[in-house]
Amino acid sequence: MLTALMPRTNRGRETMMALVFASPWFVGMAVLVVGPFFMALYYSFTDYRIMGDTQWIGLANYRELLEDDRFIKSLKNTAYFTALSIPLSLIASLAVALLVSKPFRGSTLVRTTIYLPSLFGGVFVAALASQVFSGNYGLANRLLAYVHIQGPQWLASPEWSKPTFVILGLWGVGAGMVLFLAALQSVPVHLIEAAIVDGANSLQRFWNVTLPMISPAILFQTILLLIASFQVFTLTYVLTSGGPADSTLFTVYYIYQLSFQKFDMGYASAASWVLLLFTFATTALVLLIGSRYVHYEFDGAN
Amino acid sequence: MKSYWGKNFSRRSVLQRGGQIAAAAGIAGLSSQVSRFTPEARAEILAKAKAYQDRPVTITAIQPVSPTATSDDYGIAFQEVYNRFMDAYPEIGVEFAYSPWEEYTQALSVAIGGGNAPDVATWIDDQRIPSLAANGFLRSVDDLAAADGMDLGEIDPIALSSNTFAGLAYGLPYYWDDRIFYHNTDHFAEAGITAPPTTWEEAVAMGEELDVKDGDTYSRIGYIPLSPSGGPGAGGNSYLFLYGWQNGGSFVSDDLTTVTVNDPAIVEALAWCVEVSDMYGGAEEQANFIANAARGTNPFLTGSVSMMTQPTGFGVGSVNGSESPVNWAVSASPYNTTPATWSGVLSAALPVGSAHPEESWELAKFMASPEIQTYFAETLSWIPTRRALWDAIPAFATDPELIVGLEEFSNTNIRPPLPNSQELWDEILRASDAALYHQASPQEALDRANEIIQAGLDEYLKNS
Numbered sequence: 001m002l003t004a005l006m007p008r009t010n011r012g013r014e015t016m017m018a019l020v021f022a023s024p025w026f027v028g029m030a031v032l033v034v035g036p037f038f039m040a041l042y043y044s045f046t047d048y049r050i051m052g053d054t055q056w057i058g059l060a061n062y063r064e065l066l067e068d069d070r071f072i073k074s075l076k077n078t079a080y081f082t083a084l085s086i087p088l089s090l091i092a093s094l095a096v097a098l099l100v101s102k103p104f105r106g107s108t109l110v111r112t113t114i115y116l117p118s119l120f121g122g123v124f125v126a127a128l129a130s131q132v133f134s135g136n137y138g139l140a141n142r143l144l145a146y147v148h149i150q151g152p153q154w155l156a157s158p159e160w161s162k163p164t165f166v167i168l169g170l171w172g173v174g175a176g177m178v179l180f181l182a183a184l185q186s187v188p189v190h191l192i193e194a195a196i197v198d199g200a201n202s203l204q205r206f207w208n209v210t211l212p213m214i215s216p217a218i219l220f221q222t223i224l225l226l227i228a229s230f231q232v233f234t235l236t237y238v239l240t241s242g243g244p245a246d247s248t249l250f251t252v253y254y255i256y257q258l259s260f261q262k263f264d265m266g267y268a269s270a271a272s273w274v275l276l277l278f279t280f281a282t283t284a285l286v287l288l289i290g291s292r293y294v295h296y297e298f299d300g301a302n
Numbered sequence: 303m304k305s306y307w308g309k310n311f312s313r314r315s316v317l318q319r320g321g322q323i324a325a326a327a328g329i330a331g332l333s334s335q336v337s338r339f340t341p342e343a344r345a346e347i348l349a350k351a352k353a354y355q356d357r358p359v360t361i362t363a364i365q366p367v368s369p370t371a372t373s374d375d376y377g378i379a380f381q382e383v384y385n386r387f388m389d390a391y392p393e394i395g396v397e398f399a400y401s402p403w404e405e406y407t408q409a410l411s412v413a414i415g416g417g418n419a420p421d422v423a424t425w426i427d428d429q430r431i432p433s434l435a436a437n438g439f440l441r442s443v444d445d446l447a448a449a450d451g452m453d454l455g456e457i458d459p460i461a462l463s464s465n466t467f468a469g470l471a472y473g474l475p476y477y478w479d480d481r482i483f484y485h486n487t488d489h490f491a492e493a494g495i496t497a498p499p500t501t502w503e504e505a506v507a508m509g510e511e512l513d514v515k516d517g518d519t520y521s522r523i524g525y526i527p528l529s530p531s532g533g534p535g536a537g538g539n540s541y542l543f544l545y546g547w548q549n550g551g552s553f554v555s556d557d558l559t560t561v562t563v564n565d566p567a568i569v570e571a572l573a574w575c576v577e578v579s580d581m582y583g584g585a586e587e588q589a590n591f592i593a594n595a596a597r598g599t600n601p602f603l604t605g606s607v608s609m610m611t612q613p614t615g616f617g618v619g620s621v622n623g624s625e626s627p628v629n630w631a632v633s634a635s636p637y638n639t640t641p642a643t644w645s646g647v648l649s650a651a652l653p654v655g656s657a658h659p660e661e662s663w664e665l666a667k668f669m670a671s672p673e674i675q676t677y678f679a680e681t682l683s684w685i686p687t688r689r690a691l692w693d694a695i696p697a698f699a700t701d702p703e704l705i706v707g708l709e710e711f712s713n714t715n716i717r718p719p720l721p722n723s724q725e726l727w728d729e730i731l732r733a734s735d736a737a738l739y740h741q742a743s744p745q746e747a748l749d750r751a752n753e754i755i756q757a758g759l760d761e762y763l764k765n766s
Contacts, residue, residue: 049438051439153590156585243735245530245736246735
């Protein structure tokens with residue numbers, strides 16, 4: 001019976017087998033990603049509260065979002081975090097990659113040590129942060145006190161809580177470092193040598209040769225960081241619950257509150273879609289701007 | 303043990319355990335640092351639980367405490383209660399399901415909505431029940447009580463009203479507390495103060511006498527009424543509810559249709575809290591003080607704050623169990639115009655969709671029975687919602703903390719059981735924070751909160 005279903009050609013049989021082996025992924029993708037994706041779109045046009053009837057209300061949720069101060073504040077907080085954390089993360093991970101790009105005694109150990117923290121989850125970072133950034137008792141302010149600087153109240157201050165989150169985001173620079181290390185290894189040596197022959201100093205070589213050559217990796221990392229920043233959740237969930245005074249109320253955390261404290265799933269779905277559109281639009285903008293500056297060596301495109 | 307939400311200890315619970323489970327619910331007196339159970343007693347209870355297997359019907363009871371966590375007295379006490387239930391009902395088995403407190407509502411709502419409802423939610427506080435009931439997650443117990451001939455009148459009407467939404471009861475309350483005023487007797491003796499304050503004015507004045515400064519910074523603070531939310535604060539477990547009531551305010555109209563959190567008396571109460579907070583450098587400076595003087599823990603436990611509002615049981619359960627216990631005494635909370643305190647209530651409730659509603663009802667009823675409330679009182683110093691039991695519990699006549707706590711029940715209030723009760727709580731905290739951090743005046747912050755809570759309430763009223 002089964003053999004009757006098998007294609008007669010080798011190529012057909014291989015395709016069939018490939019599909020069979022890949023089918024768990026297709027099923028998972030359909031059930032866990034694509035399905036919820038479109039369900040959330042549908043629910044965003046409804047009054048859906050888990051229990052009871054689901055009522056179609058058209059664009060009402062989206063209209064309400066426009067007047068929702070907390071949602072707007074959450075978007076602003078998220079944008080602030082994103083705008084600050086992406087350049088800092090890029091600079092930090094590139095700087096670290098440059099520092100360890102040349103092999104030296106123990107370089108593998110150093111690279112591994114820098115990369116290792118990015119393997120730990122956000123909860124670990126949060127637990128550590130609660131000790132490091134805990135008022136004057138925390139490590140951060142104790143270190144600052146050595147140089148006679150009165151540190152801020154970090155997580156307890158509405159002004160400092162977001163910058164503290166940005167600093168915590170640097171915990172994951174190891175992942176970016178790995179990407180940039182790979183990119184740096186692929187910079188053609190003959191270009192560097194030509195620049196040296198032309199009398200370029202190290203800064204000029206970096207600016208005019210290295211940076212353009214690794215620009216695709218920078219763009220890729222920017223997009224990864226952009227998407228991750230828009231989804232920041234764990235730190236605020238563990239450390240601040242959106243406080244103090246809503247200063248760390250990021251959009252995904254607000255969506256969580258709408259879903260599981262107010263049970264307003266329809267409204268939360270609409271908020272999710274707005275966030276998705278923001279993410280999509282920002283990513284498209286970054287790609288558009290990035291394409292003007294990114295240098296692709298092998299296809300001749302700029 | 304069944305674990306809802308996939309793990310026994312949540313991400314947040316790594317940081318926030320023990321008493322904070324209940325602190326988040328407004329029933330913070332439940333923290334306990336000295337185990338009332340010996341390792342042998344624990345082992346015996348757990349071994350006994352394993353022996354109840356293969357019952358014709360097994361129901362699942364979910365709570366945010368675990369019988370296997372050695373620091374958790376409540377979990378093992380609950381297991382003992384289930385053991386007793388299984389002794390009394392040989393046909394019914396009880397499976398212990400755990401969900402961390404921070405994810406309890408989420409786990410419950412998702413499980414119920416997904417058709418995998420636990421049979422009994424044995425630990426729900428009064429803040430959550432109206433909201434869960436209004437959203438269709440819980441079933442009323444009125445019909446079950448009537449069919450069973452159970453007299454709900456035996457349960458204190460105030461405690462019961464915390465679970466009553468749209469005229470129907472949605473849970474059986476088996477425990478409640480109220481807030482009383484704790485002071486450090488050594489600090490009092492040192493400052494020559496002989497009696498605790500009875501008014502706000504006295505509390506602030508005594509607080510200033512009790513302050514200790516080290517240069518420009520406080521190494522000890524006498525009294526601060528209200529702290530920003532989200533961590534151990536100098537203000538203890540008070541919240542604006544307490545001060546609003548103590549100033550003669552009302553948070554909602556008697557018919558529960560009009561929100562009045564911007565009642566002038568409540569605005570005035572918040573303004574007073576901000577004023578006292580500012581005397582000590584404001585909200586951020588308080589956070590610094592907590593981090594420095596109290597090492598991030600409750601500052602009363604470290605002798606860093608001299609006076610603090612906490613729920614009954616805090617002294618025996620937390621202070622005496624801390625690393626260096628301080629000497630303390632209790633009194634009624636100081637007030638401004640109206641003697642008032644407030645209560646947190648724990649109930650057993652029945653989720654919609656239980657496969658065994660009758661057996662689940664038996665367990666809920668058992669939890670609120672005189673036998674089990676007496677067991678909780680004797681084992682955990684929990685105060686029964688059946689007032690008739692109070693006289694029969696010896697400790698209630700001799701324990702100074704409980705004596706004050708029981709007396710104060712005559713002045714107690716409960717948070718209004720609005721269908722958007724969670725929103726009421728969240729917005730009160732948000733308004734308090736906004737005022738304490740000077741992002742808005744007390745009037746502006748409470749006007750905004752009033753608007754949001756009223757809009758949420760109107761939406762429910764429109765649809766009901």
